[in-house]
Every structure is written in C-alpha cells, then in structure tokens.
Amino acid sequence: MDQADIPALLSRLASDEDAARKMAVFKLQSSINDPSFADVFISSGGLIILRRLIMSTGGNTLAYSLQSLSRLLEVDMGWDIFEGPSASDLVERVVELIVTNPLVNILRGAMSILVALVSHSQSTSTSGHAPITFGFRALKPAVAVYPQFFDLVIQQLHSADHALCANALMLINALIRDAVSSEPNENAKAGATEEWPKFIRRLQDLGLIKAVYNLMQSSALQDLAHPLLEFQSLTKVLLQKWRQVQVDVERPEHRRALKGLHLASAPNRDHVNGLGKIEELQESGKKGSRRHNPEKWRRLGFETESPAAEFGNAGFLGLMDLADFVRKNEDGFQKLLLEQSTKPLHERCPIARSSLAVTLILYEHFDCDRSEMEDLREYQLSDGKQQDKLFRPLLLQWSRLHTAGLNAFFKLWRSTGADQDDFEKVSELVRILVDQVIGQAGRSKDVQEVEEDLVEYDFGRLRELQMELLELSFDDQWGQHLYKVRESLNQEALTFIKEQRIRCLLQGSWFAKPVPRKDSQGTGTQSRRAANGTLWRYAKLSHNRRYLHYADFALRSTMDPNLDALSEKIDLREVSSVASNVFVPSTEAGADGNNSTKITIFGYAKGEVAKLKDLGQLKEDPLLTLHPMTHSLASEWLDGLLMLLGQAPITAETNKLIKLVKDYGMKIRLLNVRMEATYAGPPEGAGVVPSREGLNDDYWYEI
Incomplete structure (x- = not known):
C-alpha cells in the first residue's frame, strides 16, 4: 500500500461500519511491517485507532488488528502504544482474550503480542514520559485479574494448530527467560530469596514439562523446531542456575531440604553396627539438651558432618536431586541404609556422594554449560537426521533419569564388589552407561524404556565398552606409542600361539x-x-x-x-x-x-x-x-x-x-595405567618458550 493512502486508510479504520473497518485492517496487516509505512502510520495517529480496534471489536476485525500490532512490534516500532495510564488496560485486554476467547486466529495474535511485550528490554519512551514496563512485570496486574492465565497458555501446547502451539511455547520461553534474567547472579551468593524458582515450579505444576516433552517427541517437531530448541536451551540455563546456587543452611528452603533427608532416613532406627543409635535426650546440665548421633550425616553417604559444604560442585541442583530421590523412594532409601549398615565401613556405598556423582554425570552428558547460540547455530548448519539428534526430550525427564542412574550406580556397586576406594571407578562406569543408554536413545524413545535399560544393562558389555573407550582415548594421546605396543604384542601373541x-x-x-x-559287499x-x-x-x-x-x-x-x-x-x-x-x-x-x-x-x-639347474622344473x-x-x-x-x-x-x-x-x-x-593418566594434560611447564633474558647473540654448537 502507498504511503499516500494512509489518511484514507485511517479514515476507514475509524469508521463506524464494521465491514469497512474489517477491510481496512485486513489491508493494514499486510503493509505495516514496512518500516517506512509504519513510521507514517504512527506519526499520523494510527496507534490510537489501532488500540481502539483491539479494545472494542471482535471476530476477524479483532484478529486482523492483533496481527497488525504484532507485525508492527516485530519491526521494533509502535512501542508507544503501551505507554500512558491506559497501557495496563490494553495488556489486560490481550490477557483477557487469551483466557476467554476460543478463536484460534485471535489467540495467535494475542500471544504473539505478549511474546514481544515480555521479550522487549526496558526502555524510555521517545516522548520523555516514564519508562514503559516490559517483561513479566507488565503482565502481573492482568494476571492478578485472570489467575488462570498460565494454565490456559500451557493448555494451548496441546492445540492441533501448530502456529498457536508455537506462539504459546514462545510466550512461555519469554516468561522464563525474563524471570531468570531479571535477578542477578549475586543473589545466589548473597542468599536472597529468588522469585524465579517459585515461578518455574508453578509452571511445572501445571504440566509444562510433560506437554513440551510430548511435543518434542511428536511429528510436529519441524513446525515447532525453534521454540522447542529454545525451551531445551532454557532448561539447561535453569540447571546452570540451580547449580550456581550454593547450599546454605541459613536459607529456609535449603535447611528444610536437608532436614527432610535426615528425617526420611529413619534416624531413630537402631542399626546393626551401632552407628545409627537412637538420638535421645541426655541430662548433661541443661534440661532437654539433645546429643546428636555423631554419624548423623556420614551414615547417609556424606564424607563429613557438614553436608552443605559437600554440595559445592553440584550446588542446589545436587540437593534437589538427592531430596527428590529420597522423597519418591523413601522406603527404598531406608532399606538401602539398613543394608549398608550391616557392612564394614569401607564396603558401604556412600548414597549421598553417589547421588551427587550422578547429577554431575548427567550435567556433563547433556552439555548444560553449552551456550544457546551454539545450539541454534548447529541447528541451522545441520539438516535431516542431524537436526533430529539435536533435540533431547530426555533432558526434560531429569529427575527420572537421575533416579534410574542412581539405582544403576547401586547395582554396579554390588555387582562389582566395590569398596570406598573404588568410588571413582564405579562413577566412570556409570558415565559410560549414561553415554551408551541415554546418548544412543532416539528422540522418540520412551523414558520408561531408558530407565529400564539403565538398570538392566549388561555389566560385561559395559566393561567391554570401558576397555574400548580406554583404547580410543589412548589412541588419541599415545597413538604412536600404542602402535609400537600393538606390534610388540602381536609378535608376542604369534610366538605364543606358534x-x-x-x-x-x-x-x-x-x-x-x-x-x-x-563295490564289494559289507560296509561294516x-x-x-x-x-x-x-x-x-x-x-x-x-x-x-x-x-x-x-x-x-x-x-x-x-x-x-x-x-x-x-x-x-x-x-x-x-x-x-x-x-x-x-x-x-x-x-x-x-x-x-x-x-x-x-x-x-x-x-x-x-x-x-x-640335479636340476632350472628350479622351475x-x-x-x-x-x-x-x-x-x-x-x-x-x-x-x-x-x-x-x-x-x-x-x-x-x-x-x-x-x-x-x-x-x-x-x-x-x-x-x-x-595397569591409572584413569587420570588417560586424560592427563601436558606436563607442567610444557610448551613454555625459555626466556632469553641475559643472553646475547654469541652462541656456538658442539659437534
């Protein structure tokens, strides 16, 4: 549409006749994403009319109006529509449409607008008025009026309309990103109460994880590829954030989690070896003073009686995983403790340490420190089956994988007859098991099958894989040396068999x-x-x-x-x-x-x-x-x-x-070679160029 036609277009948009408005706004949505057109439209007062259409119309006129505003925001223009005292009314109107309107074309436009609103960074309006509120804060007043908003957005993830489904997921991604990025990392160290974990849990309680997991395994993957990949990357960001939060007994949530571990362990149960004595009140000068079991935390598998310090590497993520395992398997946890208590100290499987090890193994396996830009770049450069492998729906089943991995750890500990000195060796076997089972699982493989494979995997085959990996690792670092060793071993084997x-x-x-x-008779x-x-x-x-x-x-x-x-x-x-x-x-x-x-x-x-001169004869x-x-x-x-x-x-x-x-x-x-030697880096000082300080050009060679 020509810019000269804008006054006439505005006149029709402001018409009282619905047919004229509908035709005008239909044409508007196809032209407004042209920046030069949009600039004239805004300067001519078009935003006021567009806002009025959104607030007062319905049906296709409303759908085209929402689409027009969405496309205007896509070219980073028209943000002034959200400024002023009536801005909250517009946001509330869009939220209301998502909650109450069943029409797909209206829902798509409304969600698209909110995605732009939440994703946009804070800024000051060009007119010099107060800053416009963006991010989740812009939605809070409206969500307070319509508390079912999040539930209905997540319900749209089950929609048969892929475009609506994608918009709903993009809105959730924008909300999560805003919640996570709005609080600085200093809070993790300062011990301040973050809002983002509560918000994430609220979404999870509404069935978010299951809905996205099903989408990631479905045939609609290609239509939803970018928002799904973004959600996968945000899941890694959340895992990073939880790992960065240090466990602190001064924080109520952390203290409750640790207390829950202690209580779930049945601390008042008498253990065979006498280490789990009943905690009882002792008359020691002060009435009611309590003397705690000296092995209170070590019997759970911690190395010391200060468990918070042992979460240093896994952070609050490690505590969450351990607490989740204990909460969902309390009976099994208590039986495991009883079973371990009957063994000598050096033969017991340290449950807490094992849980932390599995958490870090999963964290490394899913490459949670990998940046989102790397994931997107890899998706753009790949195609077909390679793109399919980039989606890891099992990442969303973190808790179940941790539980299955931990049970596999316990089984390997028993089957190998391991003791405390073998902890790292068992951890390495679990690492190989995770890479083999989870790493080789296809996108559509059900999580229950993966859980069963983790626990039932053949130990003999696992050892073979370990040897193959060791050999490959040695090949990378000691290729020439290994070649000579193999040649030598081949000669030795040949001599031995000869x-x-x-x-x-x-x-x-x-x-x-x-x-x-x-032909004679008798063949006996x-x-x-x-x-x-x-x-x-x-x-x-x-x-x-x-x-x-x-x-x-x-x-x-x-x-x-x-x-x-x-x-x-x-x-x-x-x-x-x-x-x-x-x-x-x-x-x-x-x-x-x-x-x-x-x-x-x-x-x-x-x-x-x-006799013969010619040997050929x-x-x-x-x-x-x-x-x-x-x-x-x-x-x-x-x-x-x-x-x-x-x-x-x-x-x-x-x-x-x-x-x-x-x-x-x-x-x-x-x-005969220690595992550390396999991955050891260069010796200290290797590759350092010697200093020539104090030397001159007078040098000579000794022949």
Whole structure:
C-alpha cells in the first residue's frame, strides 16, 4: 500500500461500519511491517485507532488488528502504544482474550503480542514520559485479574494448530527467560530469596514439562523446531542456575531440604553396627539438651558432618536431586541404609556422594554449560537426521533419569564388589552407561524404556565398552606409542600361539585313514578293516622338531605309540609346502573315516634339487596325507606345520586365538595405567618458550 493512502486508510479504520473497518485492517496487516509505512502510520495517529480496534471489536476485525500490532512490534516500532495510564488496560485486554476467547486466529495474535511485550528490554519512551514496563512485570496486574492465565497458555501446547502451539511455547520461553534474567547472579551468593524458582515450579505444576516433552517427541517437531530448541536451551540455563546456587543452611528452603533427608532416613532406627543409635535426650546440665548421633550425616553417604559444604560442585541442583530421590523412594532409601549398615565401613556405598556423582554425570552428558547460540547455530548448519539428534526430550525427564542412574550406580556397586576406594571407578562406569543408554536413545524413545535399560544393562558389555573407550582415548594421546605396543604384542601373541601349535605336533595325534570306495559287499567296520588292512594313522613330531614320524594301525590303542613304534618319517627340510581344504568348520566326523578334511604335505625327491639347474622344473610330490577328525585338530596341525616351516597361519581358529592373546595383553597393560593418566594434560611447564633474558647473540654448537 502507498504511503499516500494512509489518511484514507485511517479514515476507514475509524469508521463506524464494521465491514469497512474489517477491510481496512485486513489491508493494514499486510503493509505495516514496512518500516517506512509504519513510521507514517504512527506519526499520523494510527496507534490510537489501532488500540481502539483491539479494545472494542471482535471476530476477524479483532484478529486482523492483533496481527497488525504484532507485525508492527516485530519491526521494533509502535512501542508507544503501551505507554500512558491506559497501557495496563490494553495488556489486560490481550490477557483477557487469551483466557476467554476460543478463536484460534485471535489467540495467535494475542500471544504473539505478549511474546514481544515480555521479550522487549526496558526502555524510555521517545516522548520523555516514564519508562514503559516490559517483561513479566507488565503482565502481573492482568494476571492478578485472570489467575488462570498460565494454565490456559500451557493448555494451548496441546492445540492441533501448530502456529498457536508455537506462539504459546514462545510466550512461555519469554516468561522464563525474563524471570531468570531479571535477578542477578549475586543473589545466589548473597542468599536472597529468588522469585524465579517459585515461578518455574508453578509452571511445572501445571504440566509444562510433560506437554513440551510430548511435543518434542511428536511429528510436529519441524513446525515447532525453534521454540522447542529454545525451551531445551532454557532448561539447561535453569540447571546452570540451580547449580550456581550454593547450599546454605541459613536459607529456609535449603535447611528444610536437608532436614527432610535426615528425617526420611529413619534416624531413630537402631542399626546393626551401632552407628545409627537412637538420638535421645541426655541430662548433661541443661534440661532437654539433645546429643546428636555423631554419624548423623556420614551414615547417609556424606564424607563429613557438614553436608552443605559437600554440595559445592553440584550446588542446589545436587540437593534437589538427592531430596527428590529420597522423597519418591523413601522406603527404598531406608532399606538401602539398613543394608549398608550391616557392612564394614569401607564396603558401604556412600548414597549421598553417589547421588551427587550422578547429577554431575548427567550435567556433563547433556552439555548444560553449552551456550544457546551454539545450539541454534548447529541447528541451522545441520539438516535431516542431524537436526533430529539435536533435540533431547530426555533432558526434560531429569529427575527420572537421575533416579534410574542412581539405582544403576547401586547395582554396579554390588555387582562389582566395590569398596570406598573404588568410588571413582564405579562413577566412570556409570558415565559410560549414561553415554551408551541415554546418548544412543532416539528422540522418540520412551523414558520408561531408558530407565529400564539403565538398570538392566549388561555389566560385561559395559566393561567391554570401558576397555574400548580406554583404547580410543589412548589412541588419541599415545597413538604412536600404542602402535609400537600393538606390534610388540602381536609378535608376542604369534610366538605364543606358534609354540602352542607346535606342542600339539610334539604331543602327537590320531588321524582317520579313509577306506577306498569298493563295490564289494559289507560296509561294516570289520569288513573295511579286512579290505584295507589299516584304518588309523598316528603322527608325531620329533623332539628336535626336524622329523615328522608316522605309522598306520589297524586299531586305535588307548595308549599313544611312542616314536620307536612309528616306522615312517619325513625330513621337514625336504618339505616344500603344505596344502589343505581346512578353511571353514566342517561337520566333525568320528572314526568311521568319512571326514573329507585333509592336510597334504608336499616335498621334492632326494637329490632332485641338486640335479636340476632350472628350479622351475622341480615337481612337488605328496609326501604324506593326514585326515583330521575334528576342525580344531585340523587347525592345530595345518597351522603348526606352516609355522614350523616359517609361514603364517591361515585358519580362522588360530588367528582368533592370536587376536585374543593380543587383546588380553593390551587390556592388562591398559588396566595397569591409572584413569587420570588417560586424560592427563601436558606436563607442567610444557610448551613454555625459555626466556632469553641475559643472553646475547654469541652462541656456538658442539659437534
């Protein structure tokens, strides 16, 4: 619309005819986000007319008016509409519409206006009047009139209209951001009473978390991506804030939480080891003086009797998590304390310390210190499945994850037989467990499944993951050193398995001797023995490892024959190659001789090498054929012969054994290194350029 048409437009907006007003405001909403148009509109008194429309009309005229004001605020103009004595009436009117009006197009515009109002920073009007009130303070008077406001805004998160749902979530985000940022961090140290935790709890009690969690798992994710990502970032901000608040027994809320822990532990229950004695009144000069149990807090898993100081790293967030766990699992908490009290002191699982450890593990896992701008930038640069992974609905289930993680901690403590000195090792296992279960969980995975996976995860697999991670970590920092270690271990493993395989040859083995196919009658064992003479072959390596002795037998004796009983032998120096069909496990055969697996030893006839000048004319002849009865025996003899001849093993079974020995060697070496060494930084002073103070250019090299 041309700026010259503005006077006529204003005239129609001020008309008493609803049809004229509706058409005019419909055109206005499409032009008002042009700054040059908006400037003339405002200077011509348009804000007064627009305000009147919002206050007095309904239906589409009202919807277009709200949309026009919303778009005007988007270009950061028209804020003067909220100044003056009647400003509160306008805000109250918008709040009233959200509470009482069922029309979606009106609700969208009203919420959009409040998002802008709450998000806008405090400023002074250009006319020099008193500062305009923005933020949540601007809504307080209206919310006092309509206390159901927050409940109805959160209800809109269940709306089938995605645009309305997005506007409602943006309004909640703006309110949370304003509540958190309006109070300086000094309050956390000074011990002042913050309003933001009360406000957040009020929203949570109205079902905010569940509603956003469902949205984050729904198919509407793309339409709500930005407000959902903002809410996720604000959740991290809240966790940061709670962690920054230091636990202080002088603060009523903190004192109540600590007292609740103590009372929930059933302090008057007599424990088996005598540390939980009944707290009783003692007559010690003053009537009614109380002597407390000297292990009051240590029996709960604190290291000292001053629990507040032990929340230093986790802050009030750690106290909230522990108190929440105890409140929801009071019976289990008391049973756990009783169970631990029957054990020696050094074997008890410190419940409070474990809870704090799980809190910090979750905090690091969700990268709660990551800035919101980083999250938004990563979302803009990613696409498809990568964008989907940026949304972490499980973050909103913090309390349930903490409880499940803590129960997993207790289970690992029991299953590993840990004691107090192993606390950090168990914590590291829980860290890996959280990364594996929560980190690998898809966006739509239900939190109940995650809880079950945390507690039921296979401990053996967890240890394997720990070793793999250790190895990867070592690779990053000590790659060259590890390469040499692996090479060394590979040679050691190869030598070890070579010796094992050759010892199998030195021990000797029985082999089947297949019966030639004949058309004669009778296929029984006795008939075949009569037809062929012998059914068994026994082979054994000589002690000096130079000759392979063998002989054929009609019967397999219970005592293995010695070398003197083996009439035939092969000089291994004359062996040229060993061939076999041993590649994959075949069905193990018995003594009936039907096994098709065979090993053939080839060699050159004596004196042939000396006679022929062209070695290419040499012809290999089979010297001996062996028919192993099992695949394991075939692997032992084939690879044993090859390694004896200085060749590499070829069967999968032998190579698997070599890898197994090498891996165990690596694990033993890794387990001998402390965990701190894995992540240790450079030594002190590394990378510092030496000072040249006091030196001149007169230098020389010693050769």
